[in-house]
Amino acid sequence: MAARAFQRLPSAPAGRILALRLVAIVLSLFIIAGVLALSGHSPVTLADLVLRSTLGSRFGLEDLALFMCPLLLTGAAVTVCGTIGLWNIGAEGQFYAGAIAATGAALGLHGPAIVLLPVMTIAGILGGMAWITVPTLARAYAGVNEIITTLLLNFIASLLTYYLTTGPWRDRISGAQVSTQRLPVAIPEMWGIVHWGFPVAIVIVIGLALVLSRTRWGYEIRIGGANPEAARYAGIPVRLRIISVMLLSGGLAGLAGMFEVAGTVHRLQGGMANNFGYLGIVVAVLARGSCLNVIPAALLMALILDSGIVMQTQQLSASVVLAITGLILFMIAIGDELAHYRPVAGTAPKGKAS
Amino acid sequence: MNKQSAPPGVAPGTPPVLQLRGIGKFFPGVIANKDVDLDVWPGEIHALLGENGAGKSTLMNVVTGIYQPEEGEIILDGYGQAFTAPQEAIRAGIGMVHQHFKLVQAFTVAENIHLGWDEAPRIASPAVMEARTREISERFGFPVRPDARVCDLSAGEQQRVEILRVLARRARLLIMDEPTAVLTPEETGELFRALKAFRAQGNAVIIISHKLDEVMEISDRVSILRGGRKVGTFNTADCNPSMLAATMVGRDIVRRNMRARPEGAAPVAPDPVMQLRHVSVRDDRGVETLRDVSLDLHGGEILGIAGVAGNGQRELTHVLTGLMARTSGEILLDGSLVDRADPALFVQAGVGHIPEDRLRSALAPSLSVTTNMALREYPYPPIGTHGLYDAQAAGVLARDIAELAQVSIPDFAMPIRNLSGGNQQRLVARREIRIASRVLVAAYPARGLDIGAIATMLGYLTDLRDQGVAVVFISEDLEDLLNVSDRIGVMFHGRLMSVIDAEAADMATIGLLMGGRDAAGTQAGATQ
Numbered sequence: 027m028a029a030r031a032f033q034r035l036p037s038a039p040a041g042r043i044l045a046l047r048l049v050a051i052v053l054s055l056f057i058i059a060g061v062l063a064l065s066g067h068s069p070v071t072l073a074d075l076v077l078r079s080t081l082g083s084r085f086g087l088e089d090l091a092l093f094m095c096p097l098l099l100t101g102a103a104v105t106v107c108g109t110i111g112l113w114n115i116g117a118e119g120q121f122y123a124g125a126i127a128a129t130g131a132a133l134g135l136h137g138p139a140i141v142l143l144p145v146m147t148i149a150g151i152l153g154g155m156a157w158i159t160v161p162t163l164a165r166a167y168a169g170v171n172e173i174i175t176t177l178l179l180n181f182i183a184s185l186l187t188y189y190l191t192t193g194p195w196r197d198r199i200s201g202a203q204v205s206t207q208r209l210p211v212a213i214p215e216m217w218g219i220v221h222w223g224f225p226v227a228i229v230i231v232i233g234l235a236l237v238l239s240r241t242r243w244g245y246e247i248r249i250g251g252a253n254p255e256a257a258r259y260a261g262i263p264v265r266l267r268i269i270s271v272m273l274l275s276g277g278l279a280g281l282a283g284m285f286e287v288a289g290t291v292h293r294l295q296g297g298m299a300n301n302f303g304y305l306g307i308v309v310a311v312l313a314r315g316s317c318l319n320v321i322p323a324a325l326l327m328a329l330i331l332d333s334g335i336v337m338q339t340q341q342l343s344a345s346v347v348l349a350i351t352g353l354i355l356f357m358i359a360i361g362d363e364l365a366h367y368r369p370v371a372g373t374a375p376k377g378k379a380s
Numbered sequence: 381m382n383k384q385s386a387p388p389g390v391a392p393g394t395p396p397v398l399q400l401r402g403i404g405k406f407f408p409g410v411i412a413n414k415d416v417d418l419d420v421w422p423g424e425i426h427a428l429l430g431e432n433g434a435g436k437s438t439l440m441n442v443v444t445g446i447y448q449p450e451e452g453e454i455i456l457d458g459y460g461q462a463f464t465a466p467q468e469a470i471r472a473g474i475g476m477v478h479q480h481f482k483l484v485q486a487f488t489v490a491e492n493i494h495l496g497w498d499e500a501p502r503i504a505s506p507a508v509m510e511a512r513t514r515e516i517s518e519r520f521g522f523p524v525r526p527d528a529r530v531c532d533l534s535a536g537e538q539q540r541v542e543i544l545r546v547l548a549r550r551a552r553l554l555i556m557d558e559p560t561a562v563l564t565p566e567e568t569g570e571l572f573r574a575l576k577a578f579r580a581q582g583n584a585v586i587i588i589s590h591k592l593d594e595v596m597e598i599s600d601r602v603s604i605l606r607g608g609r610k611v612g613t614f615n616t617a618d619c620n621p622s623m624l625a626a627t628m629v630g631r632d633i634v635r636r637n638m639r640a641r642p643e644g645a646a647p648v649a650p651d652p653v654m655q656l657r658h659v660s661v662r663d664d665r666g667v668e669t670l671r672d673v674s675l676d677l678h679g680g681e682i683l684g685i686a687g688v689a690g691n692g693q694r695e696l697t698h699v700l701t702g703l704m705a706r707t708s709g710e711i712l713l714d715g716s717l718v719d720r721a722d723p724a725l726f727v728q729a730g731v732g733h734i735p736e737d738r739l740r741s742a743l744a745p746s747l748s749v750t751t752n753m754a755l756r757e758y759p760y761p762p763i764g765t766h767g768l769y770d771a772q773a774a775g776v777l778a779r780d781i782a783e784l785a786q787v788s789i790p791d792f793a794m795p796i797r798n799l800s801g802g803n804q805q806r807l808v809a810r811r812e813i814r815i816a817s818r819v820l821v822a823a824y825p826a827r828g829l830d831i832g833a834i835a836t837m838l839g840y841l842t843d844l845r846d847q848g849v850a851v852v853f854i855s856e857d858l859e860d861l862l863n864v865s866d867r868i869g870v871m872f873h874g875r876l877m878s879v880i881d882a883e884a885a886d887m888a889t890i891g892l893l894m895g896g897r898d899a900a901g902t903q904a905g906a907t908q
Contacts, residue, residue: 037746037795245758245769248751252744259703259733259741260755261724 031369038365043314050361054354072340076333086332088218092290093328096121098227099282100306101320101327102234105313107275109238110268111251116161116176117279118303119183120154124280125287126187127153129294132209133195139211146211146288147281154280155273157183162272166265172272180303188296195294204296213289223285228321230278235317247271279303305331308355314362330354395458396421397553397584398443398474404451405438412438413608416452420553425575425585427599427616429592429628431688431856435608436588440555443586444476445469475546476555481538485531489513489524489541493548516548521574535665536567547578554578555586560594561690572598590628590688592621592895604628625891629858638842638864639682639882646848648866649679651715653818653850654700654731659709661695661874670695671874672709677819677850682841684865684882685854687894692874693854694736697823700852701733702726727756732816736823736854738808745797749789752796753778753807756815785810786836802833813840820844823854838864858890872896 059069080086100117107114114120128150132142157179164170188204191197197207213221238244250257250264257264282302291298309327313319334347400418404411413435420426430436441447443454445463454461456472463469483492490509493516494500501508510526517524522540530538539559546554554575560568575585575598589595595602596616603613604627611627641647654677661670670692677683685693698704699711705721712718713729726733735741743752754774758764762773775792782789785806789799796804809825822841826834841851841864855861861868862882869879870893877893 037798239771240769242759242764242767242769245751245754248747249744249755252747253740255741256744256755259701259723259735261702261722261727263724 032367033369034366035368038362042365043362046361046365047358050357051354054357057353058350067340067342072337075340076336079336080329080332084218088220089332090325090328091217091220091224093331094324095221095224095227095289096282096286096300096302097305097309097324097327098231098320099278099285100302101309101313101324102231102306102317103275103278103282104306104310105315105317105320106234106238106278107271108310108315109251110247110271111254112165112268112272113173113307114158114176114272114275114279115173115307116158116179116303117275117282117306118299118301119176119180120157120276120279121283121286121299121303122180122183122187123153123157123276124150124283125153125294125298126183126190126283127156127280128284128287129190129195129206129209132211132288133206136210139214142211143213143288147284150280150284150287151277152280154276154278154283156276157280158272158276162269162276165272166268184297184299187294187298191294191296197293202293206294208292209288211288212292213285221285221289223289227282227285230281231317231320238317243267243270279306282306312355312358390421390423394422396455397457398586399455399458400439400443400452401455402452403439403442403449403454405435405442405447405449411608413442413449414451416605416608416610418603418610418613420584420586422552422582422584423579424600425579425587425598427595427602428586428588428605429590429595429602429624430605431590431629434605434628436605437557438608439605440476440557440586440588443469444474444555470546470549470551473550473552474555475549475551475553477539477542477546477557477559479557479559479561481542483530483538483541485529487530488526489528489530489533490526492530492541493526493545495545497545497549499549513544516544520544520547521577522547534567535667536563536570539563539567539571543574551583553584553586555588557588558590559587560589560591568594590895592624592892592897595624596621621895621897622888622892625895626888629887629891629894638838639866641846645846646680648681649848649850651678652676652712653679653714655710655712655715656699657710657712659699659706659711661699661704662707668707669874670699670706673874673876674709675869675876675879677852679818679848679850680845681866682845682851682853682864683879684861684868685852685871686856686858686861686868686890687871689856691871693823693871695874696871696876697733697735697821697852697854700726700819700821701731703733727815730815730817730819732756732812732814732820734805734809734812734820734822734825736827738804739797739801742808743796743804746795748793749782749796749799749807750775750778750792753781753811756811781807781810781814806833806837809837809840813844816844816849819850819852821852821854824856825853826855826857826860834860858887870894 059073062069062072078086080090100121103117103120104114128146131146131149135142135145158176161172161175161179164175165172191204191206195206197205199207213223215221216225238247246257246262246267249260250262250267254264283299286298286302287294305327309320309323312323312326330351334351337347338344396419398418398420400416403413403416405413416439428436438447442449445466445468448464454463461472463472484495487495488506490506490513493513494504494509506527513524513526517526522544524537524540524544530541533541543554559571563571579585587598596619599616601613602616602619602624604611604624606628656673656675659670659673660668663669673696675683685696687693695704699706702721702723702725710717718725739745750771751774754763754777757777758769758774763770763777778792787799787803787806805825812820826837838860841853844851853861853865862885865882867879868882868885868890870877870890872894873896880889
């Protein structure tokens with residue numbers, strides 16, 4: 027058997043990827059069920075519980091929407107940056123910066139919600155942008171790798187949040203630990219505990235998809251990401267486009283922080299980013315560079331997160347939940363890779379092979 | 381030719397270091413070498429001369445074990461050999477120094493010399509390796525600094541490290557591919573002195589070159605390849621540059637005069653649309669890649685640029701299209717000075733550009749055919765209005781271009797890299813011709829096309845000329861150049877040697893200019 031029976035294609039059709047991902051998810055669920063059964067849990071009871079407390083009940087759906095909201099925005103932040111070929115690993119830090127800026131505006135200014143909320147929104151976006159400014163300029167003018175710079179700023183933002191919530195902005199009213207006081211205003215709720223940030227995030231993601239596919243700017247970004255040399259050849263100012271895309275990316279992550287602080291948590295808390303920035307990278311990878319795909323990818327990620335919390339209430343440790351998350355994503359990655367392979371037509375005589 | 385007896389100076393009965401007998405090497409659809417016989421004797425410097433694509437590199441890759449020949453045999457010191465890997469050729473005493481050095485930039489000279497060498501000491505401290513390197517360097521007469529990092533060395537010094545790497549492994553046959561392309565005249569002199577010393581010890585050198593003067597200066601004998609076959613081997617003393625040039629390029633040229641204008645074609649415009657005045661370009665290492673080039677482009681005229689690839693054609697193309705900033709000199713578009721290198725400015729002025737490496741510089745391989753076809757016209761209606769991008773209008777444009785280019789595309793949404801190289805080239809050419817209202821700069825537009833497609837491509841160029849566009853046609857194919865160009869300029873070492881009238885041009889003159897000599901036979905270029 028000299029001829030190979032399979033051939034790797036450079037691009038895989040979307041339908042195949044989707045099908046193989048479903049297979050991967052189902053397979054990993056079976057593996058998880060097997061392991062849980064061996065360790066003395068009843069997979070059926072657990073599955074029933076998880077389904078009822080996520081997709082199967084109104085409260086579950088509300089929780090899902092709240093998880094999805096920041097993931098949509100951080101996922102979009104990473105995706106839009108990836109379109110021009112750059113990796114924003116710093117959505118976590120920009121999320122904090124946006125949350126800090128919005129909190130600062132809410133605590134420092136006084137006024138009715140109708141005035142304060144737009145100010146907080148703008149502050150959140152600007153905070154995220156400010157946090158990515160140095161990596162942006164370093165990338166555009168000095169060619170400094172943005173992966174490193176954006177990543178390192180995450181730790182600074184996180185520690186800054188701890189400092190503010192235990193120091194100058196600590197809660198002096200109710201004495202909550204590592205937290206500011208409750209913000210005077212909140213994003214209004216539209217459906218149970220789901221606030222208006224959720225539909226806005228969906229609209230933003232759809233809007234971004236349209237901007238990338240239907241504007242000159244989006245076209246230039248796509249060319250710049252696919253082949254910077256061709257972009258230069260076409261007279262596209264690649265440096266300016268890099269700056270605008272990275273600032274937009276930071277702004278989106280900052281907005282996610284503002285929504286979280288003003289819509290869901292209502293306080294600035296240490297550790298409140300909850301890895302949403304890093305999970306945005308996972309969402310973007312699952313979305314494979316398409317903004318519209320960010321919506322189902324964020325849903326899947328929210329589902330995994332939510333199920334994990336439910337399982338933790340059933341005496342499964344946080345590490346087991348993390349391992350389950352990793353297994354599902356790992357299987358999906360394998361499925362994506364396998365989607366590239368095609369059996370070579372005409373080879374491998376069937377009689378011999380089987 | 382191919383005499384079996386040893387040349388004078390070699391003891392009778394001594395076999396050649398290397399004998400090739402009827403070497404044939406084929407790639408799908410291409411005969412790279414066929415029936416090549418070659419003898420290289422101890423104590424000789426043997427030059428291998430030929431145009432691009434004549435089969436020199438393939439032949440040397442066969443000798444060094446990178447390729448295995450389909451036909452013929454390789455005989456070393458009288459014994460038949462078959463190399464299945466480059467390491468075997470090195471063990472047999474054949475060493476090659478490539479044009480593009482294969483050194484580890486971050487390592488020191490001593491580390492590079494010892495890299496992958498089975499004689500390197502097992503415990504190799506920097507001090508030991510540097511001492512060994514110093515000893516090797518003195519033994520062979522190539523001075524190097526053992527503790528210097530390769531990235532800090534000049535091209536000439538890096539080449540010395542490459543040569544030492546080969547010599548340290550006891551090479552008796554040294555093969556050098558275009559060794560002087562990256563050297564200054566002083567470094568060239570040093571290299572030649574060292575090669576002569578190497579020869580004096582009874583070793584042999586094969587030197588691949590297209591510079592006639594160097595071949596005349598350094599070699600004892602010269603073999604000329606053309607179209608994959610050997611034309612002949614000559615004693616250098618019996619040769620002169622013009623005879624070598626004529627033999628090198630002198631295949632039967634079919635002159636099809638495409639220079640004649642049809643009725644109603646635009647005449648040559650009296651005022652130039654673009655002018656270069658004393659334009660020079662330096663690369664990152666400070667080497668002058670374009671030297672003092674002055675030329676005028678007139679509408680309704682095709683200016684052919686001949687020359688061996690790598691003599692400044694890329695830089696000229698990039699300066700003419702705004703992709704590269706000049707170091708000195710002036711560029712005028714319609715008589716007004718262009719003060720910055722901005723491709724967008726040139727596109728707006730109606731300058732089209734078919735680049736040499738289309739997949740790398742003119743296309744985004746992973747994006748759709750439609751997206752790629754819109755690359756030049758997306759800012760303008762109907763595709764770009766009010767800052768939007770109309771995908772539907774782009775689709776219409778892509779279909780138009782594909783139809784004109786006679787490329788059938790099953791799915792315009794598929795990535796353009798799925799198309800063949802020839803089809804990509806046709807699409808790029810058509811896309812650029814659409815926007816080339818004033819100037820078209822076409823670098824090797826016929827590369828990768830079959831004969832019929834080449835004729836079509838040349839037809840595109842003459843059509844543009846008839847519409848009054850100034851065409852710059854860069855090619856290594858003299859036949860194509862002579863058939864369509866009105867004037868032909870020859871590039872050598874970044875210099876535009878001379879611009880001659882194509883009608884009066886003869887092959888010998890162009891061959892001499894390509895080899896760095898002007899028509900009167902005096903040397904120009906490198907030594908000035």
